[in-house]
Amino acid sequence: MEKQVTARNVWERIFTKLNKRSLWMLHYCTGCGAIELPPTMTARFDMERFGIMPMVTPRQADILLITGYLSLKTLKRVILTYEQMQAPKWVVGFGSCTINGGMYWNSYITIKSLDQYLPVDLYIAGCMPRPEAIIEAFNTLIKRIDEGKADAWKDYYRNYDFYKENQRKVLGEFETYVDIKADAKRFGIV
Amino acid sequence: MEYVEEKKVVDDIKSVFKEVDCIIKRERRVEVKLPKEKLLEFALRMQTNWDFPHLSAISCVDWIDDGEFELVYHFWSYNRKVLVSASIRIPREENAHFETLSHLWQPAKFFERDIHEMFGITFDGNDDMSKFILEEWDGPPPMRKDFVTREYALSFYHFREYHPEWMKDLEGAGEK
Numbered sequence: 001m002e003k004q005v006t007a008r009n010v011w012e013r014i015f016t017k018l019n020k021r022s023l024w025m026l027h028y029c030t031g032c033g034a035i036e037l038p039p040t041m042t043a044r045f046d047m048e049r050f051g052i053m054p055m056v057t058p059r060q061a062d063i064l065l066i067t068g069y070l071s072l073k074t075l076k077r078v079i080l081t082y083e084q085m086q087a088p089k090w091v092v093g094f095g096s097c098t099i100n101g102g103m104y105w106n107s108y109i110t111i112k113s114l115d116q117y118l119p120v121d122l123y124i125a126g127c128m129p130r131p132e133a134i135i136e137a138f139n140t141l142i143k144r145i146d147e148g149k150a151d152a153w154k155d156y157y158r159n160y161d162f163y164k165e166n167q168r169k170v171l172g173e174f175e176t177y178v179d180i181k182a183d184a185k186r187f188g189i190v
Numbered sequence: 191m192e193y194v195e196e197k198k199v200v201d202d203i204k205s206v207f208k209e210v211d212c213i214i215k216r217e218r219r220v221e222v223k224l225p226k227e228k229l230l231e232f233a234l235r236m237q238t239n240w241d242f243p244h245l246s247a248i249s250c251v252d253w254i255d256d257g258e259f260e261l262v263y264h265f266w267s268y269n270r271k272v273l274v275s276a277s278i279r280i281p282r283e284e285n286a287h288f289e290t291l292s293h294l295w296q297p298a299k300f301f302e303r304d305i306h307e308m309f310g311i312t313f314d315g316n317d318d319m320s321k322f323i324l325e326e327w328d329g330p331p332p333m334r335k336d337f338v339t340r341e342y343a344l345s346f347y348h349f350r351e352y353h354p355e356w357m358k359d360l361e362g363a364g365e366k
Contacts, residue, residue, distance in 0.1 A: 072324075073324070075326075101349070106340040108332050108339045111347060113349070113350045170326075171326050
């Protein structure tokens with residue numbers, strides 16, 4: 001029995017080792033923060049040297065970068081997108097707006113803290129965070145994936161009721177296309 | 191400044207609507223204040239007689255102290271190169287309504303939907319008053335002056351508490 005556990009840990013460690021050098025970032029931009037991504041992707045800062053590349057479909061992406069403010073309309077699309085992504089997946093909140101609303105602190109239509117609606121692995125503070133900060137954040141994320149600490153996506157399966165309740169509170173009833181509870185059983189999380 | 195074309199536009203308007211307040215604001219800008227019953231006739235003449243084929247926007251102002259909504263219709267002429275802003279005032283009520291211009295200009299449908307969403311003004315004759323941009327919204331019309339956005343945000347959203355000590359371990363992280 002104990003042998004099995006150690007064996008799985010070794011596999012897990014191999015998985016994370018491979019995972020951390022091949023991350024696909026979903027090419028989905030929600031706010032003004034997306035303007036910092038072109039220099040991050042291209043020659044000057046070149047995030048490809050860390051193995052991170054943009055990916056156009058959520059089903060093949062690993063990182064969901066929330067670049068800036070989220071209005072309710074966008075939040076719904078982000079939730080639908082997030083649920084379509086295959087685990088393991090990581091959410092990075094980008095800029096002050098995802099942390100506490102930022103300059104939209106008294107807006108009636110933007111959410112004030114992202115982690116009420118989606119499990120966030122990492123926040124990047126600042127308005128705007130420069131590409132250096134994004135690279136730093138990706139390096140931190142890679143380190144945490146390697147150590148096995150970046151598992152907020154499991155939290156979404158574990159505390160789905162909490163997230164769903166908060167989503168319902170601001171968006172009302174809406175249909176998502178992924179059966180999270182069945183997935184949680186499949187992953188053996190609940 | 192000569193204001194040649196602007197003066198011609200004002201003369202055109204004055205020739206039919208003698209009573210209305212019509213001034214040249216500056217180069218290429220003419221402002222007209224109409225009684226609300228005259229707007230349909232005015233718009234029709236703009237389109238057919240005076241060569242203003244383009245309704246470029248409808249905007250709305252909430253004069254809460256006067257108890258009125260001001261609707262401003264912006265007409266543009268490609269040939270005459272003048273923008274005429276015709277404004278009317280309607281009483282400010284919970285269910286304020288006004289007549290549509292969508293049978294004269296198709297794009298007016300969208301402008302009117304937008305105003306309906308933001309100010310709660312219904313346009314009679316416009317059959318599509320569904321949600322336009324604020325799809326997930328079912329609060330009061332947010333651009334009305336009596337809507338306090340701060341209070342609404344405080345009661346509706348979860349705000350994060352501020353803990354400066356959380357940032358301690360990040361201090362100096364960028365200086366390595």
